[in-house]
Amino acid sequence: MTDSINSKTSTAAAPSTPSESRELKKGSLAAFKGLMPFLRPYRAQFAMAGVALVVAAGATLAIPAAFKQMIDLGFGASAGVRSIQHVNLVFLALFGVATILALATAARFYTVSWLGERVTADIRSAVYRHVVTQSPEFFETTQTGEVLSRITTDTTLIQAVVGTSISMALRNVLLFLGGLAMLFVTSVKLSSIIIGLLILTVLPIVMFGRRVRKLSRDSQDRIADASAVAGEILNAMPTVQAFTHEKIETERFGASVEGAFVTAMKRIRARAMLTALAIVLVFGTIVFVLWLGAHAVLDGAMTGGDLGQFILYASIVAGAIGALSEVMGEAQRAAGATERLLELMSVKSQIQSPAHPVALPPRAANGASLTLADVTFNYPSRPDTAALAHLSLDIKPGETVAVVGPSGAGKTTLFQLFLRFYDPQLGAIKLDGVDIRQLDLHTLRDAIGIVPQDTVIFSTDAMENIRYGRAGATDAEVIQAAKLAAAHEFIERLPNGYQSFLGERGVRLSGGQRQRIAIARALLKNPPLLLLDEATSALDAESERLVQGALEAAMQGRTTVIIAHRLATVQRADRIIVMEDGKIVETGTHASLVALGGIYANLAALQFHHVHSVHAAT
Structure with missing residues (x-):
């Protein structure tokens, strides 16, 4: 009893629904820390991707140095056999570097794509496994469509981060750092100027990125709202059509979708402005520094090969910064999705098994x-x-x-x-x-076996619907339970007998037939305690007579x-x-x-x- 009380005390503080826990805010990309339990099992794969990443980045950084050699020693020297041989060697080296770059890039792409798919599958399974353990209180206050949106749409965004964005971010960080180092090797003066200016350009980009993150979170929430509306309508379609509310519900869903679109467009506009701002500021800085470099060549302060190398490394650094800003935008969007998933995972059911459960005494003969x-x-x-x-x-x-x-x-x-x-x-x-x-x-x-008033029929055949009562039951045991529940005859008359697909939510069966499937399911379970909630309410007089007799036989040896x-x-x-x-x-x-x-x-x-x-x- 103490364990139970402690459990209640500890979980009381936890958010009980995603809508309540939505108030929990996390700082920027800190939400990604919650993904670490899903990433740790694949450390070896991340290491392999890292090796491929370093090799690819190194090959990329070697290309400008090869161009410097070609310009200074090939074109800068006096024409002759020596310069022609050197040009040939440089181009052979360039081809070798390109081959290494291609192989390393392919290996990186394959590894990180595998990681993205694997981690996303693990997250989806974990979220679904968590959701199905929640008590009915959770489903009273949470829309199914919202949960489905988090399992599908949000995990897809995380897949993009794990399978692409992380790799791209690390690659461009390496290119940025390596390119920056080579810029200083080439020209300390020009590099110092370009770094000072880049620092000034990064600050507004970071500030603007925060707004993008908030809009990304809002966009995902609106998509979830639209999914929730669609799920509610589709699950109640017979009622919608019976009351001729097709147009009303279509307009309601359309309004929800339009709201999601408006929010998405705000995010897209902010992302577009962020991208434009990053490109103008970064490349404006680079153009200014290159203008200074051109004057240095004209003054004889540096060679043409040095300037060519500096231009290529500056392009690599600029491209890396531009790519990082793009990746940051994706990461901000995925951070919102990660927060939403972690909120869902943080919801704790008030109903938990005790840490040290007690065993039931052996089953008595009479229930x-x-x-x-x-x-x-x-x-x-x-x-x-x-x-x-x-x-x-x-x-x-x-x-x-x-x-x-x-x-x-x-x-x-x-x-x-x-x-x-x-x-x-x-x-x-x-x-x-x-x-x-x-x-x-x-x-x-x-x-406990239960026959509910509202029978749930799953989208599978009759055999598996009854076997839901006891997963390990044989076909013969399933058929025997169906006979006891007076369901065998109508199942046999179905087009494929027990292998007949019953349709989503059992739409191919009458109410009485669905009820008899539920009774057969409970009988197959063979529990010591049987709960019947209006078990014969949907049956006609003849079926009720048959089922009543079956239930009376089933009540023997158990409490009902x-x-x-x-x-x-x-x-x-x-x-x-x-x-x-x-x-x-x-x-x-x-x-x-x-x-x-x-x-x-x-x-x-x-x-x-x-x-x-x-x-x-x-």
Whole structure:
């Protein structure tokens, strides 16, 4: 229990959603420090890329020196065999340098591209792995489209940095430093002047770069907003079309996309201005210094070869600075993406497995016991309203307990607490005598099978949809579970039987068929505790009869808790719990509760009177 309390205390300070953690600001490129855990495993590959990078930069820096030799000793000497031979040697050397440069550049490109793809794949997997462990509270406040944008768009920007920008930055830093050193070797006076002027030009570029970074972050946020709108609309397309809101939703998405475009254009304009500013300032400085160099040659203070070498090295330095400004712009944009991803990774679920989990006792032949001791729970989004208030309940192994009551009474909340999607603020829930907060989450949830009211069907075939209940089940076990759930016959009638693709979200199945798939999934899991949330609500009378018989057989040897609005499905429960406003107000069998004349009796009178009226009318 202490571990649980400490865990809650430590995670309370952590941002619970990306939107909240968006307020956490990081300085400039410091966000890239968060990528180090993803980069460390590939130190050897980075070293290989570094070697190729140094070789390529060295080859590039050797070219101006070769040109100096060619100008001074080839063209500057008196014409003759010696000068012709020297020119030939210089050009052979240039070709050799170019070959080394080509091989080193190819090796660098391959290695850093591999690193970009590999690291990006690792980041995507890590972010997705982190997201799927979040509690329902996270998904109540975070749009799915925003998460998808961070996993796809943001990681693509990081891929560009790892796979291209880092390499380009290091290459140009080497060229800048090497070119700068060679400039001083060639002419200390001209180099001193050019360095002083370049320092003055860098300051406005850095200041302007901060604005680009902020706009890049805003642009990524607007793209995420547009993705969130699109995801919401596409997931609700039948409702959109049923209410003829296609035009309205198209306009809403269009407005979101337009907002993203306007923000992107601000970023692009800022980037364009930054690039123009860098080129004008840097090359203006170089042109001025070269003008001084031309006068030095005319005055005999330096040779033509020296000036040619100085011009080439100055071009290399200028090109390196221009490339670095371009890379800096990309890096600023990726820094915003990195911040967004790290924010997502920093979100901590309030529901965690304990550091030292307790094992469940061996499974009993007749199921599990379930105890609620003075449980009080408020949803995080509604902290002032108690969904459950001082609830106590003791369910014996093998017992079938039905929970009924009006909407909002707290029935579904019970199931969410049993599965530990949330923890109660007060009280404890025990499974086979063990507080569920002391259990590993997988151990707890492996012991529970659930048939939800809203069935989830995955975009795969019928066999795999049922096998979702137990990943290692054989085909024969899957088919047996389908038979128990009265799903075998309609699956066999599908075009490819159990190998039939069921469509996204099961669009090729009726509501009753989807429900029977979910029941088969739960039966295949074979848990000691079975939770049925309106398990027969979507079935017609014949299917309900078949499934009810299957469920009664499945309830043998396990504890079952049933939520039902249709009281006909719970009449044979061992005990019926009536809830209202998060409290248990009545307990008993169907007969005793009808005789009591309370809430259950009123519900029963309304439902059964309606059924009799329908039968009389037909």
